[in-house]
Amino acid sequence: MAGPVSVAAEYLAGSRARAARTVLGQVVLPGEELLLPEQEDAEGPGGAGERPLSLNAGARSRVRVVCGPGLRRCGDRLLVTKCGRLRHKEPGSGSGGGVYWVDSQQKRYVPVKGDHVIGIVTAKSGDIFKVDVGGSEPASLSYLSFEGATKRNRPNVQVGDLIYGQFVVANKDMEPEMVCIDSCGRANGMGVIGQDGLLFKVTLGLIRKLLAPDCEIIQEVGKLYPLEIVFGMNGRIWVKAKTIQQTLILANILEACEHMTSDQRKQIFSRLAES
Amino acid sequence: MKETPLSNCERRFLLRAIEEKKRLDGRQTYDYRNIRISFGTDYGCCMVELGKTRVLGQVSCELVSPKLNRATEGILFFNLELSQMAAPAFEPGRQSDLLVKLNRLLERCLRNSKCIDTESLCVVAGEKVWQIRVDLHLLNHDGNIIDAASIAAIVALCHFRRPDVSVQGDEITLYTPEERDPVPLSIHHMPICVSFAFFQQGTYLLVDPNEREERVMDGLLVIAMNKHREICTIQSSGGIMLLKDQVLRCSKITGVKVAEITELILKALENDQKVRKEGGKFGFAESIANQRITAFKMEKAPIDTSDVEEKAEEIIAEAEPPSEVVSTPVLWTPGTAQIGEGVENSWGDLEDSEKEDDEGGGDEAIILDSIKMDTGVEVSDIGSQEMVFHHVGQAGLELLTSDAPIILSDSEEEEMIILEPDKNPKKIRTQTTSAKQEKAPSKKPVKRRKKKRAAN
Numbered sequence: 001m002a003g004p005v006s007v008a009a010e011y012l013a014g015s016r017a018r019a020a021r022t023v024l025g026q027v028v029l030p031g032e033e034l035l036l037p038e039q040e041d042a043e044g045p046g047g048a049g050e051r052p053l054s055l056n057a058g059a060r061s062r063v064r065v066v067c068g069p070g071l072r073r074c075g076d077r078l079l080v081t082k083c084g085r086l087r088h089k090e091p092g093s094g095s096g097g098g099v100y101w102v103d104s105q106q107k108r109y110v111p112v113k114g115d116h117v118i119g120i121v122t123a124k125s126g127d128i129f130k131v132d133v134g135g136s137e138p139a140s141l142s143y144l145s146f147e148g149a150t151k152r153n154r155p156n157v158q159v160g161d162l163i164y165g166q167f168v169v170a171n172k173d174m175e176p177e178m179v180c181i182d183s184c185g186r187a188n189g190m191g192v193i194g195q196d197g198l199l200f201k202v203t204l205g206l207i208r209k210l211l212a213p214d215c216e217i218i219q220e221v222g223k224l225y226p227l228e229i230v231f232g233m234n235g236r237i238w239v240k241a242k243t244i245q246q247t248l249i250l251a252n253i254l255e256a257c258e259h260m261t262s263d264q265r266k267q268i269f270s271r272l273a274e275s
Numbered sequence: 276m277k278e279t280p281l282s283n284c285e286r287r288f289l290l291r292a293i294e295e296k297k298r299l300d301g302r303q304t305y306d307y308r309n310i311r312i313s314f315g316t317d318y319g320c321c322m323v324e325l326g327k328t329r330v331l332g333q334v335s336c337e338l339v340s341p342k343l344n345r346a347t348e349g350i351l352f353f354n355l356e357l358s359q360m361a362a363p364a365f366e367p368g369r370q371s372d373l374l375v376k377l378n379r380l381l382e383r384c385l386r387n388s389k390c391i392d393t394e395s396l397c398v399v400a401g402e403k404v405w406q407i408r409v410d411l412h413l414l415n416h417d418g419n420i421i422d423a424a425s426i427a428a429i430v431a432l433c434h435f436r437r438p439d440v441s442v443q444g445d446e447i448t449l450y451t452p453e454e455r456d457p458v459p460l461s462i463h464h465m466p467i468c469v470s471f472a473f474f475q476q477g478t479y480l481l482v483d484p485n486e487r488e489e490r491v492m493d494g495l496l497v498i499a500m501n502k503h504r505e506i507c508t509i510q511s512s513g514g515i516m517l518l519k520d521q522v523l524r525c526s527k528i529t530g531v532k533v534a535e536i537t538e539l540i541l542k543a544l545e546n547d548q549k550v551r552k553e554g555g556k557f558g559f560a561e562s563i564a565n566q567r568i569t570a571f572k573m574e575k576a577p578i579d580t581s582d583v584e585e586k587a588e589e590i591i592a593e594a595e596p597p598s599e600v601v602s603t604p605v606l607w608t609p610g611t612a613q614i615g616e617g618v619e620n621s622w623g624d625l626e627d628s629e630k631e632d633d634e635g636g637g638d639e640a641i642i643l644d645s646i647k648m649d650t651g652v653e654v655s656d657i658g659s660q661e662m663v664f665h666h667v668g669q670a671g672l673e674l675l676t677s678d679a680p681i682i683l684s685d686s687e688e689e690e691m692i693i694l695e696p697d698k699n700p701k702k703i704r705t706q707t708t709s710a711k712q713e714k715a716p717s718k719k720p721v722k723r724r725k726k727k728r729a730a731n
Contacts, residue, residue, distance in 0.1 A: 160281070193284070198285065199284055242586075243583075244292050
């Protein structure tokens with residue numbers, strides 16, 4: 001861990017932009033500038049003075065690169081705004097340069113459009129519900145944004161209920177708005193989360209790890225007991241199992257998974273599976 | 276920010292769990308969370324962690340003129356602050372009720388109980404006395420602030436050393452710490468607060484409630500006691516009706532808890548004293564473990580799975596017997612078959628031992644290599660998909676599993692062996708059925724593996 005950080009410190013002293021490709025998987029600090037692959041050739045040793053003159057100067061292929069969380073476009077380069085490890089994903093099909101993002105860890109959630117979150121209804125006022133999602137402002141949820149809801153047929157939502165929905169509006173200038181239907185008008189798992197069960201909060205990084213496509217933790221947990229889990233990208237997890245004891249065990253395991261190596265985790269699961 | 280509202284679901288769950296005598300972190304009804312006391316480099320600076328609740332205490336002193344009606348006594352000043360980092364709900368103007376309540380309780384506990392001898396703080400009667408100031412900061416709120424604060428206050432006071440003063444006639448000499456060793460305060464006894472949370476109108480009680488339990492409790496009873504079983508202060512809030520024997524029972528429990536906590540405090544003070552005397556390193560920097568990124572550690576919670584056993588037995592008793600497992604033999608070549616899986620290969624240590632468990636290095640490589648030899652197909656270890664958001668808690672142990680591309684030749688004469696990269700590599704042995712021939716794997720794989728390592 002000392003390696004990448006000391007390199008980063010050296011870099012900051014030298015203040016020369018690094019190529020994003022060479023920094024993949026290493027720790028980057030806010031304020032660093034990264035060069036995209038297409039610019040590396042132009043910025044090689046020798047710099048502007050020795051750039052070969054080409055007849056069709058504008059024919060350089062422009063690759064569309066997506067800037068993910070923690071990165072910002074700054075002129076031609078990427079500017080790092082969060083500290084964490086730099087990641088890259090190759091584009092699935094043909095065009096585009098893929099996605100770059102910074103994997104960082106935090107507990108405080110900032111609403112992002114399209115995220116599925118668990119919210120707690122705090123107030124009912126007229127046609128909208130105010131839902132607390134852990135951000136700086138409560139999100140608004142219209143009563144018509146449920147599947148099969150009409151003006152006559154209102155959904156049965158009380159203050160204090162848990163809602164699983166997604167954001168349709170989430171930026172820094174307006175209050176976030178969420179809905180419980182997808183673009184086709186179907187609920188698709190969203191809506192009011194049933195009674196019972198336990199809601200607890202974890203870090204955002206753990207949620208992303210658990211929601212990764214082939215997460216072992218979830219598979220192993222699923223083999224232990226029958227259970228229902230809902231993950232909200234705002235760090236909230238709702239668990240329900242047959243008995244209170246099982247629910248508590250699950251909640252403790254998921255919270256502890258963040259700081260355990262896979263060996264320790266397997267040990268714990270095997271011990272639980274035996275008893 | 277407003278406080279996160281408590282959902283109906285959580286409230287219901289917590290109350291049901293308490294009725295079944297279960298707490299969120301697996302403690303028993305009368306159990307305290309782990310208390311950890313660490314000292315800073317200065318005398319009088321300490322940090323107390325009660326589970327995740329953290330309080331920082333700092334004692335300082337100053338020479339001032341005494342109060343007019345108490346000319347021979349020193350002055351004590353207590354202040355508890357709820358820092359904004361403790362909880363999102365704590366804002367500069369918003370926590371007044373809770374703050375006032377905690378401060379009042381702390382003052383009653385420490386000042387009215389006369390735990391510190393104020394007469395000994397007098398330097399010149401009527402002119403100069405010591406003013407001792409105790410500042411407590413709440414750094415993280417996870418329930419039961421008052422207990423942690425009272426422990427921090429008394430520990431800081433016991434740890435503190437004031438400068439030595441000598442009076443000769445009219446001359447007062449204040450010695451610096453270099454000239455004369457600073458002097459500890461004179462403390463008669465150590466009052467410690469113990470909190471009890473009541474639920475369902477006094478039917479259930481819990482000692483040391485954490486933040487979730489505090490949200491759903493009906494009332495709170497705080498008893499401050501010292502190890503001589505003298506009650507320094509009692510406060511009941513929340514408006515619940517308590518019976519006499521409930522209060523007596525609580526005071527008995529308090530006696531036991533205070534004895535344990537006092538012992539812990541004395542041991543911590545002694546340890547710190549020893550380290551300072553021997554010239555070892557002390558201070559907050561030493562109390563944080565090295566090589567650990569995370570600040571919070573999950574303590575091992577003993578999970579009581581006893582009734583899970585009963586339930587599991589019931590289910591097993593009622594379930595049908597499992598179907599018989601018949602292992603199907605795999606025919607590699609005429610005359611060579613394989614039933615089941617072999618023993619773990621000891622050559623596996625040669626490959627990177629840091630790879631994850633589900634990527635067992637050795638075995639598949641041998642079988643695959645020997646199968647692929649004639650068909651001229653390059654195969655590398657089929658690792659698991661790269662974990663996109665993979666956080667590992669240790670420093671620097673990030674694993675990037677490299678997937679070299681699988682090159683399949685186009686020739687139609689050879690058998691096409693299709694490997695599915697997303698399945699567990701250990702199953703590959705049974706999947707690759709149509710191999711042409713397999714030579715004895717003993718010699719060749721050694722060569723192959725060395726080649727592979729060079730290529731890697």
